[in-house]
Amino acid sequence: MNDIHLIQEIERYLDGDMSVPEREAFDALRRNDPAIDRQVTEHRLLLQQMRANAARKDLLRRMDAIHTRAEVPVTAKPSAPVINIRSRRTWLNLAAAACIALVTSLATMAVMQKAVKNSSTAQYEDVRRVLNNMQRSQNALIRDIKSNNKAPLNPGTYGGTCFAISRNGYMVTNYHVIAGADSIYIQNNKGEAFKAVSIFEDVSSDLAVLRIADSTFRSAPLPYALKQQPIRPGEEVFSMGFPRDEIVYGKGYISAQTGFNGDTLAYQVSIPVNPGNSGAPLLDADGEVIGIITGKQSSSDGIAFAVKSGHLKRLLDELPKDKYAKRDLKQKSQLMGLNRVDQLKKLEDFVYMVKVYN
Amino acid sequence: MQIERDRELLLGLAANDDKSLEAIYLENFPAIARMILQHNGSEDDARDVFQESMIVLYEKVQEGNFILSSRLKTFLYAVCRRIWLKKLQQSAFQGPIYEELEETAAAEEALEAQVEKDQQFALMEEALGKMGEPCKTILEDYYVHGSSMQEIAERFGYTNAENAKNQKYKCLMRLKKLFFAQYK
Numbered sequence: 003m004n005d006i007h008l009i010q011e012i013e014r015y016l017d018g019d020m021s022v023p024e025r026e027a028f029d030a031l032r033r034n035d036p037a038i039d040r041q042v043t044e045h046r047l048l049l050q051q052m053r054a055n056a057a058r059k060d061l062l063r064r065m066d067a068i069h070t071r072a073e074v075p076v077t078a079k080p081s082a083p084v085i086n087i088r089s090r091r092t093w094l095n096l097a098a099a100a101c102i103a104l105v106t107s108l109a110t111m112a113v114m115q116k117a118v119k120n121s122s123t124a125q126y127e128d129v130r131r132v133l134n135n136m137q138r139s140q141n142a143l144i145r146d147i148k149s150n151n152k153a154p155l156n157p158g159t160y161g162g163t164c165f166a167i168s169r170n171g172y173m174v175t176n177y178h179v180i181a182g183a184d185s186i187y188i189q190n191n192k193g194e195a196f197k198a199v200s201i202f203e204d205v206s207s208d209l210a211v212l213r214i215a216d217s218t219f220r221s222a223p224l225p226y227a228l229k230q231q232p233i234r235p236g237e238e239v240f241s242m243g244f245p246r247d248e249i250v251y252g253k254g255y256i257s258a259q260t261g262f263n264g265d266t267l268a269y270q271v272s273i274p275v276n277p278g279n280s281g282a283p284l285l286d287a288d289g290e291v292i293g294i295i296t297g298k299q300s301s302s303d304g305i306a307f308a309v310k311s312g313h314l315k316r317l318l319d320e321l322p323k324d325k326y327a328k329r330d331l332k333q334k335s336q337l338m339g340l341n342r343v344d345q346l347k348k349l350e351d352f353v354y355m356v357k358v359y360n
Numbered sequence: 361m362q363i364e365r366d367r368e369l370l371l372g373l374a375a376n377d378d379k380s381l382e383a384i385y386l387e388n389f390p391a392i393a394r395m396i397l398q399h400n401g402s403e404d405d406a407r408d409v410f411q412e413s414m415i416v417l418y419e420k421v422q423e424g425n426f427i428l429s430s431r432l433k434t435f436l437y438a439v440c441r442r443i444w445l446k447k448l449q450q451s452a453f454q455g456p457i458y459e460e461l462e463e464t465a466a467a468e469e470a471l472e473a474q475v476e477k478d479q480q481f482a483l484m485e486e487a488l489g490k491m492g493e494p495c496k497t498i499l500e501d502y503y504v505h506g507s508s509m510q511e512i513a514e515r516f517g518y519t520n521a522e523n524a525k526n527q528k529y530k531c532l533m534r535l536k537k538l539f540f541a542q543y544k
Binding site: 090 | 382386389390411415488
């Protein structure tokens with residue numbers, strides 16, 4: 003009721019039905035209460051618009067009445083319709099032709115894209131390892147003998163490599179290694195196995211961050227650093243991974259600044275990789291991590307791809323700061339200046355085999 | 361002088377004088393229709409475009425600050441041409457460009473202002489439509505046609521004018537809500 007009263011007052015005010023003292027009081031009210039002032043403005047605007055709408059519709063109605071008496075020019079008609087029809091038909095034909103062309107080109111594009119996709123899946127190959135049944139039975143046999151082995155009984159369906167990025171059990175590997183995993187175990191070169199969980203996955207760059215489930219896990223200080231600057235082709239690089247149950251060293255060089263199909267997030271690397279190398283760190287001669295090995299081109303040998311470490315850095319920046327200790331990754335690699343054998347000896351403690359069960 | 365007569369017609373249009381409207385309509389429509397027909401338009405297109413330009417003109421003169429600087433014919437022609445060109449472009453049709461015609465700045469300006477008016481018109485129509493009957497008619501009767509509350513009460517079967525008045529305020533509040541919900 004109060005609202006109705008207010009509207010009533012506003013109406014009287016706008017219509018000028020108020021006496022002078024009433025009006026002065028209302029003016030004061032408007033000045034003091036912005037809400038009421040707004041109501042007044044809105045009310046006025048609303049009525050204006052309503053009247054404008056009615057006026058416009060009324061005008062249209064009157065014009066329609068007049069229109070019946072308006073003469074349509076005949077002068078233009080004799081020539082215009084001919085041109086009209088012809089041009090309209092031409093346009094119709096053109097439109098039809100354009101439609102056909104559009105459909106054809108779209109169809110071609112679709113077909114081509116599909117073909118490209120097919121061929122690229124054929125050319126690109128993840129290098130995760132499918133552990134076959136035979137191996138599994140062999141391992142099971144061995145395990146029967148050494149019953150105190152810490153590794154789980156089932157050796158896993160897929161395997162890859164990961165490496166530490168902090169002292170408290172954060173690891174980086176490839177997304178495709180752990181995709182669809184039920185449970186993940188990681189195992190170091192000494193044969194110690196740890197349960198791990200995936201805490202961050204980035205499908206577009208094919209990276210994933212794992213954490214060892216045991217929160218009390220502590221490793222020795224990491225010896226390597228993440229390289230920030232991009233690296234030039236020709237630079238010598240090396241890697242350590244688990245294409246088999248033993249850690250394997252590989253050496254090569256950067257061959258291009260972009261990865262598969264011009265992917266700017268990755269390098270092309272000429273290095274021997276085998277299934278199981280997925281997620282292995284790629285280091286330069288100074289022992290700085292410059293990338294993560296993700297896959298290889300199946301059509302030709304010796305062409306592998308690695309996600310750039312700069313991208314990994316961005317990913318790590320997104321991790322929760324309280325849990326993940328960024329400073330565990332050194333600014334300067336401690337592997338610098340050592341010979342390769344010593345570098346590998348220090349590095350191998352931080353590279354793990356990933357076993358995925360699904 | 362021709363322009364004097366045009367100004368008088370406009371005064372008549374502003375005052376809702378049917379004779380002026382008719383004179384303007386009948387004198388100017390054929391030229392516009394010819395232009396539209398020559399440029400791939402139909403008779404219906406011609407009517408729509410011309411009436412749209414008349415709305416522009418009408419709402420301009422209603423505001424009271426419209427000063428005719430050229431012949432009325434020229435103004436309407438320029439406005440119609442712009443409207444038609446816009447319609448052609450909207451339908452992705454690359455029509456011929458009419459180079460022979462001089463632009464009038466007034467037409468340009470009027471059309472720019474019209475875009476906003478058209479939006480508000482559409483908003484109000486939508487709000488009125490959403491509100492439904494009998495609210496719509498009550499409000500229009502009272503605020504537009506100036507019917508008294510007594511007449512409205514009789515027409516809609518309210519027992520007395522006071523009841524009708526309350527109903528009217530309720531309707532107005534709903535309309536306000538509907539209209540300003542989108543207005544901002």
